[in-house]
Amino acid sequence: MRSDTVSKMSKSMIKALSEAQVGDDVYGDDVTLNRLQDHFASMFGKEKGLLTLSGTMSNLISILAHCERGDAALCTKSSHINVYEQGNISSIGGVFPIVIPENPDGTVSFEDVRRFILPENQHFARTKLLCLENTQNLLSGRALPLGFNSELVQFKSKFPLKTHLDGSRLLNAYFFHKETNPSLKVEDLTEGFDSVSMCLSKGLRCPLGSVLVGSEEFIGRAHRWRKALGGGFRQAGYFAAAAFQSLMEAEEVIRQDHLNTRALGLEFRKRGLKVEQNDTNIIVFDPHVDGSGAEYIGRLGKVGILANTRMDGKVRFVFHENIKEEDVGDVVERMFSQEF
Secondary structure (H helix, E strand, O other), X not given: OOOHHHOOOOHHHHHHHHOOOOOOHHHOOOHXXXXXXXXXXXXXXXXXXXXXXXXXXXXXXXXXXXXXXXXXXXXXXXXXXXXXXXXXXXXXXOOEEEEEOOOOOOOOOHHHHHHHOOOOOOOOOOEXXXXXXXXXXXXXXXXXXXXXXXXXXXXXXXOOOEEEEEOOOHHHHHHHHHOXXXXXXXXXXXXXXXXXXXEOOOOOOOOOOEEEEEOHHHHXXXXXXXXXXXXXXXXXXXXXXXXXXXXXXXXXXXXXXXXXXXXXXXXXXXXXXXXXXXXXXXXXXXXXXXXXXXXXXXXXXXXXXXXXXXXXXXXXXXXXXXXXXXHHHHHHHHXXXXXX
């Protein structure tokens, strides 16, 4: 239950990988990868795509491609960019991070955003970029609400900041909203963002990779940064072929992850655990125990459950394709047994 990053490829993905037509991507002739990058760009409503090694690399490359040294980028307090990426935008890129508050659902007040944009004069860094996240890792996998993108577009018409979406689990947000909005398209969730990244190594179950999309000009700059950071690929079409196959299976897999998460959340609530609202495949709860979160995680390990604790001491479980529907009852039985 530690993360959806521990998910494994399906047999059909391995078969697709083994039969992939590949080339050398540094020369631009890996046809399967080129097709995948174009596919994601079209799916997200952008011009061009670029495979990177990870979500962290995608985010860093995006910020470096949007900003110059000495510029400022806005990011939310609980964002992966702010919390889990070593401050790399400043240590590597010389970009000044301005941390802004977010609402419990991951949205931001655009009045707050406006207030945090630094004045245009010689004393201040130029505020170039706004970074947001969907779904929200540290906010229990919350999906940005529908309608937020329209607010973002309206804001940008008055304050022309560049915008980047860390969409590491964007398909989780998409399939969550699609339950009640069957005609929804993925690009409806990326409207108003100049660049978007999405991981292949979580719900899509690939061993590595994140796809970054944006305008052709933006991807040109991002491509140069990827090369500078050592992210040039050779026969990446193997991973691209697996990703294509996973996309064909994604809706069924991710919808089941969401159903399993809700089922476990219901069982926890029945037993008095305080569970944060969960939209997608992440469930966060307060264990109500004495001692540290690390001690509680150790107790879980003794009954065969691997999990993570957050900095606030709450526990995070993450569902993925290798955790099945029948495992929900098994988790409950182990956690509420006399041995635990």
